[in-house]
Amino acid sequence: MLSRLSIRDIVLIERLDIDLTSGLSVLTGETGAGKSILLDALSLALGARGDASLVRQGAAQGQVIAVFDVPVGHPVRALLAENAIEDDGDVILRRVQTADGRTRVFINDQPASVTLMRDLGRALVEIHGQHDERALVDPAAHRALLDAFGGHTGALNASREAWRQWRHAEGALARLKARVESAAREAEFLRSSVDELVQLDPQPGEESALAEKRAEMMRSEKIAGDVREAEEMLAGPSAPSPQLAGLLRRLQRKAADVPGLLDDVVQSLDQALIALDAAQSGVQIALRTIDFEPQALERAEERLFALRAVARKHNVAVDDLAELRDTMSANLADLDAGADRLSKLEGESIVARKTFDDAAAHLSELRESAAAALMQSVMAELPALKLERAEFIVAISTDAENRAEEGIDQIEFWVRTNPGSRPGPMMKVASGGELSRFLLALKVALADRGSAPTLVFDEIDSGVGGAVADAIGQRLERLAERVQVLTVTHAPQVAARALAHFLISKSGADRVATKVEQMDQGARQEEIARMLAGATITDEARAAAGKLLAR
Secondary structure: OEEEEEEEEEOOEEEEEEEOOOOEEEEEEOOOOOHHHHHHHHHHHOOOOOOHHHEOOOOOEEEEEEEEOOOOOOHHHHHHHHOOOOOOOOEEEEEEEEOOOOEEEEEOOEEEOHHHHHHHHHHHEEEEEOOOOOHHHOHHHHHHHHHHHHOOHHHHHHHHHHHHHHHHHHHHHHHHHHHHHHHHHOHHHHHHHHHHHHHHOOOOOHHHHHHHHHHHHHHHHHHHHHHHHHHHHHHOOOOHHHHHHHHHHHHHHHHOOOOOOOHHHHHHHHHHHHHHHHHHHHHHHHHHHOOOOHHHHHHHHHHHHHHHHHHHHHOOOHHHHHHHHHHHHHHHHHHHHHHHHHHHHHHHHHHHHHHHHHHHHHHHHHHHHHHHHHHHHHHHHOHHHOOOOOEEEEEEEEOOOOOEOOEOEEEEEEEEOOOOOOOEEHHHHOOHHHHHHHHHHHHHHHOOOOOOOEEEEEOOOOOOOHHHHHHHHHHHHHHOOOOEEEEEOOOHHHHOOOOEEEEEEEEOOOOOEEEEEEOOHHHHHHHHHHHHHOOOOOHHHHHHHHHHHHO
């Protein structure tokens, strides 16, 4: 419920704090005192469109704070959690409107969007008036209201679940049909491509591995070429070792003839031959060590070429060839086994649709029964509201082929204001005064089912008096036993039934300000007497006010 409303610098309201309780609270006052301003301010805190004209003249900004006492488990709590808004007690909606047209929203002191504030506001408060085009007069909400009245939560959830299962089955069937049809159109191409890809057997990452291996083998090939050239020079036909060995032998034979003269030369030649032999052995070891096979390089290049050629053919990356093979194989499998799978999915879809149709038909039966009960409940309220010749109708249009998550019914509240007249949508047929009374009768019949925890009625008793006003007061009082009710009224019969009575007045000469005060019993009697008598309050009016309050 709305527990506190604080307003700062909104139109004629300079500073205002109102503490509210459960039950019925009324707001009364002279015409023009600012009752509509108070509701405009509340609407601002509930997410209504902001406007710079709402800011009190001379102020830089205006502000409205609405504090709500919300029970655990209320949908508002879930909405706060979904939007990561801290929630550890009261729900506080704060709206700041600046004089330059900007607006800021805070929910539990956290910055938020106007959209979220509006969603919370709709769940917390309903505002009803003669020209209100939301809530009960919105045909889009009528089905939900009838389901709430009938207590159809279980049947409605069953319908929604059956709908989801059926749509899931239909989607799976449609997707398989599309794949089978696509595969059938490309069957020959698919088969040849799958054969080619299966034979090629591409592996993820194979291209980079082959490219790296190819680069390594090419480096090895170059090194091997240089080493072979060295071997050719050291061990080939033009190798220096045989010539040097022959020269060494000749000089060794001559060395004895010239003692000491050729010893160093012979020794140097011998060492050179030893070094050449060592170099030749090292080259041969290097050749055996180098991992290079021309055939292996050729095979790697052929494999790389084949992979890239097939990738270009299918316009995919080489690394995607394996996935392409699997996809094409699956498409072929869909084509080959499509008839059996399609038949199975068609059967599942038929069963799922039948389950939904049964659930929707059961929900329709419940709605027909609830509609009759709701019409009876509303009709019982109409005579006292001077609508005894009117008729309230729950118009249900059922089309088994027009399936939706909430069933197969279109529901709208209609009225017939006089016997013999044409019935039609409540908003179009009923006049302003009639509409407000129809809304009140409907709201009383619905009680707290499908209702926000706080209901605000804006002068729904306008244009009526006497017994009708008293009947409106009785129904507001009954309604307030289940939800919090706040009403702006000019009817003393309504005001006398309130648990809390607030007087709205204006004061000030040069700078007018609206104020709201909660009245005690004596002040209430005087205000109700004013509402009965007008400008001049008589003793008779005070006595009549006392009788109204004493009931």
